Amino acid sequence: MNAKAIDQETLLQNERDPLTHTPVHLLSLEGVGKHYGNIIALSDVTMAVDNGRVTCVLGDNGAGKSTLIKIIAGLHQHDEGVLNIMGEDRKFGSPRDALDAGIATVYQDLAVVPLMPIWRNFFLGSELTKGFGPFKYMDVEQMKAITLKELAEMGIDLRDVEQPIGQLSGGERQCVAIARAVYFGAKVIILDEPTAALGVKQSGVVLRYILQARDRGLGVIFITHNPHHAFPVGDRFLLLKRGKSIGYYDKKDITLDELTGQMAGGAELAELAHELEQLGGHGDVVKEVKAEVADVSDSVNAGVPKPA
Amino acid sequence: MTQTLSKAPLPIRDERIGKRNPLQKMLGRPEVGALVGAIVLFIFFSLVSPTFLQPASFATVLYGSSTIGIMAVGVSLLMIGGEFDLSTGVAVISSALTASMFSWYFSTNVWVGVGLALLVSLAIGYINGWILMKTKLPSFIVTLATFLMLTGLNLGLTRMIGGGVSSPSISDMDGFSSAQAVFASSVNLGGVEVKITVFIWIALVAVATWVLMRTRVGNWIFAVGGDANAARAVGVPVKATKIGLFMGVGFCGWILGMHNLFAFDSVQSGEGVGNEFLYIIAAVIGGCLLTGGYGSAVGGAIGAFIFGMANKGIVYAQWNPDWFKFFLGLMLLLATIVNLIVKRRAELK
Numbered sequence: 001m002n003a004k005a006i007d008q009e010t011l012l013q014n015e016r017d018p019l020t021h022t023p024v025h026l027l028s029l030e031g032v033g034k035h036y037g038n039i040i041a042l043s044d045v046t047m048a049v050d051n052g053r054v055t056c057v058l059g060d061n062g063a064g065k066s067t068l069i070k071i072i073a074g075l076h077q078h079d080e081g082v083l084n085i086m087g088e089d090r091k092f093g094s095p096r097d098a099l100d101a102g103i104a105t106v107y108q109d110l111a112v113v114p115l116m117p118i119w120r121n122f123f124l125g126s127e128l129t130k131g132f133g134p135f136k137y138m139d140v141e142q143m144k145a146i147t148l149k150e151l152a153e154m155g156i157d158l159r160d161v162e163q164p165i166g167q168l169s170g171g172e173r174q175c176v177a178i179a180r181a182v183y184f185g186a187k188v189i190i191l192d193e194p195t196a197a198l199g200v201k202q203s204g205v206v207l208r209y210i211l212q213a214r215d216r217g218l219g220v221i222f223i224t225h226n227p228h229h230a231f232p233v234g235d236r237f238l239l240l241k242r243g244k245s246i247g248y249y250d251k252k253d254i255t256l257d258e259l260t261g262q263m264a265g266g267a268e269l270a271e272l273a274h275e276l277e278q279l280g281g282h283g284d285v286v287k288e289v290k291a292e293v294a295d296v297s298d299s300v301n302a303g304v305p306k307p308a
Numbered sequence: 309m310t311q312t313l314s315k316a317p318l319p320i321r322d323e324r325i326g327k328r329n330p331l332q333k334m335l336g337r338p339e340v341g342a343l344v345g346a347i348v349l350f351i352f353f354s355l356v357s358p359t360f361l362q363p364a365s366f367a368t369v370l371y372g373s374s375t376i377g378i379m380a381v382g383v384s385l386l387m388i389g390g391e392f393d394l395s396t397g398v399a400v401i402s403s404a405l406t407a408s409m410f411s412w413y414f415s416t417n418v419w420v421g422v423g424l425a426l427l428v429s430l431a432i433g434y435i436n437g438w439i440l441m442k443t444k445l446p447s448f449i450v451t452l453a454t455f456l457m458l459t460g461l462n463l464g465l466t467r468m469i470g471g472g473v474s475s476p477s478i479s480d481m482d483g484f485s486s487a488q489a490v491f492a493s494s495v496n497l498g499g500v501e502v503k504i505t506v507f508i509w510i511a512l513v514a515v516a517t518w519v520l521m522r523t524r525v526g527n528w529i530f531a532v533g534g535d536a537n538a539a540r541a542v543g544v545p546v547k548a549t550k551i552g553l554f555m556g557v558g559f560c561g562w563i564l565g566m567h568n569l570f571a572f573d574s575v576q577s578g579e580g581v582g583n584e585f586l587y588i589i590a591a592v593i594g595g596c597l598l599t600g601g602y603g604s605a606v607g608g609a610i611g612a613f614i615f616g617m618a619n620k621g622i623v624y625a626q627w628n629p630d631w632f633k634f635f636l637g638l639m640l641l642l643a644t645i646v647n648l649i650v651k652r653r654a655e656l657k
Contacts, residue, residue, distance in 0.1 A: 075541070094543075096543040099543050111535075111537075111538040111541040112535075112538055113534035113539065113601065114535070115530070115534045116527075116530050116531065116601070120527055120530065120531075123527070124527060124539065124544060125528075125539070125543035125544045126542075126543065127524040137522045137523050138522055138523060138524060138526075138527065
């Protein structure tokens, strides 16, 4: 057993909810698995989310990150294992169930309707209403005012909440989606690759919102394939590869380099260096990759056994 | 009273964004293209035909518009919700046949038949929507199948029960006159007889506009048409919304079916085929996007009005009505192009 990886048993016993001081996670997965027909998309994944903590899920394309979020967000149901919300065993039938349990998801495609105005998107599915019975109608002014205020607090300059949301930039849309989740009292917020399509500066802005959400006491699940984005904001790191968990670490037990190495896999990097050399790759590049390989093998030798 | 809300702090404005002026904002509305077309057409027929502007003939134009417009309300909402319905034309006749055949065969008060027809119309809508949501087939295929089946049922059942191609007359039955007063009477407005369908039409447009712009359901209709997956992900009941939209179309079909029945006293079982396109045309001319997520109920109403003006205007201008279909096609093309241009312009600036 890797000395650094968190032992799930001890984790569950030592972690306490900061508000209630009971040994319970806000959200936890134990041995969760999912298959689509004969394809095993995810197997035996264990992780936990707590108030005011950021749990990062790292993995390359096809590692099972999307399947994992879909299970937590209620779009799919898991076939094995236990999904625990505040100590209660749950299986969500629909995204609405997950939302009602306080789990909000900000999807990669953001789940916004491009042709609809910003304020309609902000309140979509949770509109504020006035009046009784069949004469219930939306409190449009209130909704517009709240949208403007919430977005201003996030630091987005909004000229016109009547504008179709499709006209905003990617980073702005991301922030609208995060602000929406925060406003609707989410306890857990899942961010699906929020920085994948963004430039350096906008990524920084989004990372700041992640910390802001954390400081408001939310449990954050941050899905990404970029360890450089995950490491500065994360408290725990779950590494996925081909549908399996290949490591689960606390921040104090791992460095950025080790994280990167784990993700890339030492052998694959070595192969890449070799290939580049054969192709007559630029000397500097090859040297760089070689150095990386050395780094990785160091960290691998330091105690991470190859998964059997 | 509603102004007690605390003002949100004014964010610092982005220097790259100019102000959108109100005119451009107005031009960005979905029904603008249709409105321009309607005004042009109105002026055109006023000039070529002196009778067009007379109150009585204008009331006739409105009546013609209303028979399309009532259905166009339901069809517009459905189209904004991202689906369309090819079975509407014959479903109207199915509804009328149900009411007349049932009350005739069982010799009941016609209101019993009217109530049953409402249930049948809503059921047709429900079945359309339910099959669509279950199979995830395109609505084109599902409602085309319903269209064919209803066409067959209309003809087959009418012959089986009544022994002819039209339903037997029900004018001497209990409740006929009161039902006629509700669905097919006229209202005297300053010496001009205006058909009651015109008022029903206006009321339906008003209700639909309110639902669309001011209720949660309206928000959901835009959302399921704009991006059904996104809508589902934020908790919008997509299935219920779409099925409800089909049932709304059914409701409109019931009103029109009852009008058709009580304006005369019997219904031809083979009627209605082809009318579904008129309703769709009205919605499209009115600025509803064929792919969903954009449009308005008022637009559909203006589309129906354009149809009514062209239809009756040609008669008042004493042209050969053979030309009507050509006119309609041209109108459809022009209106959609104008819509497109206006929308692009407004969004660019």
